[in-house]
Amino acid sequence: MQRLLLASLLVSALGWPGAVAAYDDSPFMAGGSTSLELGGYDTAFSYPNGDHVAHVARYGLTFSEPVVQDFDFMLVGGYLGLDVDDDPIASSHDYTGRYLGLMGRYESTEGDYLNFSAALGYTWHDVNGGSSFAPSEIQWYETWAEAGPVIRAGPWRFVAGGYYQSLDGNETDGGAADQFRRFTAGSPAGAYAGVAYYLDRTGSVGIYATSGARHGISIVFRRDF
DSSP, rough: HHHHHHHHHHHHHHTTGGGOOOOOOOOOOOEEEEEEEEEEEEEEEETTTTEEEEEEEEEEEEEEEEEEEEEEEEEEEEEEEEEEOSSSSOSSSSSEEEEEEEEEEOOOOEEEEEEEEEEEEEEEEEEEOOOSSSSSEEEEEEEEEEEEEEEEETTEEEEEEEEEEEEEEEEEOOSHHHHHHEEEESOOEEEEEEEEEESSSEEEEEEEEEEEEEEEEEEEEEOOO
């Protein structure tokens, strides 16, 4: 279902009216931006009894504001869905909730085509499941760091690099016997790659993918201002 939703959104984005606007000069303008992200990924939660694959769906917004030259401060948040394979304690296997985080991002602008970017973020996640008689909750805090080159070619923007993730979470089950269990990231590192196309001077649509500790894909609609 998630794959079908992402595919339909991509098709609709290609028909966005901004696509008919003429491209003129560089679209990479200084200033803030707002982005809509729709995606999902799989990553391992490491519990005391072993690793369990978590399937995470994220649908949210990112607000970015420049602080100094080449450095942006970002606020991220939105809807969160979660399913953990062979969940070790919770009475429900499907959770919904929210996430909220802060990120700082650097991207050099000295090069005409090739530049460098790096980001560091911290995000809180909170989801609930179960029933009123047996509520379940999963919370985790994520530290995320990434770095890699950025290639700009006309309306195209290509990114790639490596990332590191650290998770600190806990799961509680309020069933017949209350239980509490902590978990961390099953694996800490991986790689990312993506491509974005500017439909006009300020609007773009991009596809981004991760591998390694986190396997996933997302579509990002961005508007600069």
